Amino acid sequence: DVKVTQSSRYLVKRTGEKVFLECVQDMDHENMFWYRQDPGLGLRLIYFSYDVKMKEKGDIPEGYSVSREKKERFSLILESASTNQTSMYLCASSLDGYGYTFGSGTRLTVV
């Protein structure tokens, strides 16, 4: 089974801090995605990547950046955390098509 691992289940950070969320997948998937999930809003795409060193903006990229230096690792960076970035962050990967596999999520609280 494909495994998508997010490094932290829960994080508490202070406003203005730089935050790194790490995601690693172990099945050589080309495509990786970062979403945030908020009540009543579903999953919103922040950034995605179809290949190493490649990145594309999703629907809500403001305040975020990403890094994909290796195929298996896709990092989400909050340059200067703000309270409105308090959310559940979900990483997903897929080989092709619509078969997304998600990590368990990181619950980030910015205080």
Add this chain to the structure above:
Amino acid sequence: DQQVKQNSPSLSVQEGRISILNCDYTNSMFDYFLWYKKYPAEGPTFLISISSIKDKNEDGRFTVFLNKSAKHLSLHIVPSQPGDSAVYFCAAGDSNYQLIWGAGTKLIIKP
């Protein structure tokens, strides 16, 4: 403007009865539809899907119906079991293999 809508934030169903979860979409170019299930503190997991060339797909207790003229799909769970209590997300796929997500419906199965 939400392209995929799940208008019921929550649904409560008696154990053993049928659960029907609904989803509406606005973009007639969507060619694939999926349902994902999410437990608290876990990532979404794939449940069932349907291509736009079909009107029904069945997998055990789960059936998805697609009505293209109404731009509506529904997920039927029969019989409902306590383990089905979760948040269900409807997602629609475009030709770029990106998914557009609904806001989710929380299903509660009562004993």
